[in-house]
Amino acid sequence: MDRKIRVLVGKPGLDGHDRGAKVIARSFRDAGMEVIYSGLHRTPEELARMAVEEDVDVVACSILSGAHNTLLPKVVECLKKEKGAEELDVLVLAGGIIPAEDVEFLKANGVDEVFGPGTNTQDIVEYTKANLKR
């Protein structure tokens, strides 16, 4: 059996900047993963639905708008609702402009890891491979 890691790179909310999302999508691709890019301006409901239909192992959200504390817990909540499960078999990652003081709140609300600007993409790939939930 030849299992491929599938990743949804998502852009939640009103945020028109996706250079970072494309760079990380490319890094996942170069690491041999199959990357579904959501496109801009997606709602948490849409991202959760995509994650289920595409049966991804990872949901990686890129957010630069400052609305992370509102949107990312909502993404997690919608994922649980879509999956009908309290415990997610999906790794939830966040990246973008996220102040250090918000990281704890996000982690308490279901985000598994947060990567800020300047993170080496290889580190993100390694972290992802090491922390898959299924």
Added chain:
Amino acid sequence: MGYIAVARPWGWPCDGLRLKMSIGNPDGMVLYLHNQIIQGLRDRKRAALARAVTLVENGSEHAGHILEEAYKLRGRGKVIGITGSPGVGKSTLVDSLIGAIRERGHSVGVIAVDPSSPFTGGAILGDRVRVRSRTTDDEVFFRSLASRGYLGGLSRHTGDIITLFDAFGFDYILVETVGAGQSEVDIMRYAHSVLVVMAPGLGDDIQAIKAGILEIGDVFCVNKADHPDADRAVAVLEAMLGLNREWQWKPPVLKTVASQGKGVVELLDKIDEHSEFLKQNGLLEERIARSYIAALEDNIRRDTVDYILAKARADGSLDGALKQLSEGKTYPAAVAKDLIRQHLCLEAKIDE
């Protein structure tokens, strides 16, 4: 064989986990992952379809059981192939077709194939960037597939995945190929109706009479028809189609502007007309039989190649053959015949 699935509703363990059932199963009965997924397909749970596709794609040992049931469950969904060069607007057209199909109250499943990297095996599956509407519509299901080294414009398991979608009971199943060049014509083996999408300015009349993709269309559409060259592209296509005077079904050529939804309702009408034509003339059965042959061929080829290479790797005959090849002592076709003879234990005279 037979992994035990945990009874979290639709939060399955992945293939390979052994967990004890705990909920909804007072007798502690063992429930197999594939049974749970088959039930999920029957109950039209989208997570079940999604996981079934994953297992089939990955060649899981559960795949056989799931497919066996799926073949029994399959309905009568219209399988529509959508193909054309990169950038002609296939995904955008799929987006508007989903809208038109839903307007008529039908359900639709979409399978969109994009290429895998020949170097890393990774892929960027970008169709969702264009297919923006109706993401959360319960009667729409969208799945992106990577081609995983398969060259005909589809992925290795597309035929089986179409069957899974059909078992789920969609009225329409749209299959969007990778951006096809001239010879990625595998879609004609699986689809009931093939829509070939073109764009203005992409070739002259010599392109139009070449063999390949232009021969497989049941319906043609010139997208981006707001471009000044659109009428010329239509004329070239019409001229090409006019050379054949013995059409049972003469493929219509339509103009669309997918980004504005223009011409899409008419396009759907023509696709429906083609399905109706197939049914009226007893040709639908023929096309379905063709898809079975395609699936058989694909499976035989895949399994035989995997089997022979695995055997040859294991007993060192592959290494030996590669060495001989690099030393120029033999040639690939001869080695291939040797390996086939040696490992399939055949007396078959394949060189005749």
